[in-house]
Amino acid sequence: MLVAAGFLAAVPAFADKPNVVILATGGTIAGAGADVAKSATYQAAKVPVDKLIAGIPTLGDVAQVRGEQVFQIASESFTNEHLVTLGKRVAALAKQRDVDGIVVTHGTDTLEETAYFLNLVVHTDKPVVVVGSMRPGTAMSADGMLNLFNAVNVAASQDARGKGVLVTMNDELNSGRDVSKMVNIKTEAFKSPWGPLGMVVEGKNYWFRLPAKRHTLNSEFDIDKIETLAPVEIAYGYGNVGDTAYHALADKGAKAIIHAGTGNGSVSNRVVPALRELRSKGVHIIRSSHVNAGGFVLRNAEQPDDQYDWLVAHDLNPQKARILAAVALTKTNDSKELQRIFWEY
């Protein structure tokens, strides 16, 4: 930690160790099961953050660590309000001179959404690391302890600065922008379609690549200026689909609908008229793809987006596209601007 000479007297004796704050929100990493064999049936969001920290005595060798219990929930119950509250807390801590890095413990179901959200809206170059686990701490071969140990190491390290929000699971260092839960029963659950940024092994980071998209300090979005997110919903594409869901979501007030399309964001001819009608009424239509290993949706491929004034989410999966649209719509309602944002972030 760099400290101006004039402030040295105020720095406490443990100042040689970086200060890391763990913001706990729940999930399996705070889960508990009935016995050691229960790796998949257990209750999420049970164990308080102080107990998680106390469970890893060697954390004290890495950093001066303290915890805050922000929420205690399963992440499928995260709302936009939870995102805004958490984002503001991360941003406030990042501004503190006595905080060097921040870890967010999180359920894995929507971890990829929160990590991308923080990556978009928190203006800091300090490491922000989001982490979860696939097995509760009460199970044999629980993965949370090592994942959290790695997360604190990354948050405490100088070389993790300026790389955007990171996710450390299964020894990999992934960008919070790219990473997604690909499988829900393996500890190797989180993957980035374009590969990890690096590995964290025995507390040391090994970097192989850098994020190319705008994030954190280089983002035009700032959580300090956001109070609510725009209502954005997702509708799924599949064979025999009809237009009911799209109309229902728009009737409930959606400002944008993410089309979680088949293949490269293709749209059934049974749905196209409804989407054109909704766009003419002001609802943004954003074509994304629900293919598992990573979609890649280009403008005017499959559908004439220029003619219909629709948008494409490019490589963002539907849930990440929802996050970006919900943030972007707090700044602009212009479709050209929104499309620029989808290319840049």
Ligand SMILES: NC(=O)CC[C@H](N)C(=O)O
């Ligand atoms: N592995 C997990 O964390 C899943 C538990 C729970 N569904 C959650 O997302 O919080």
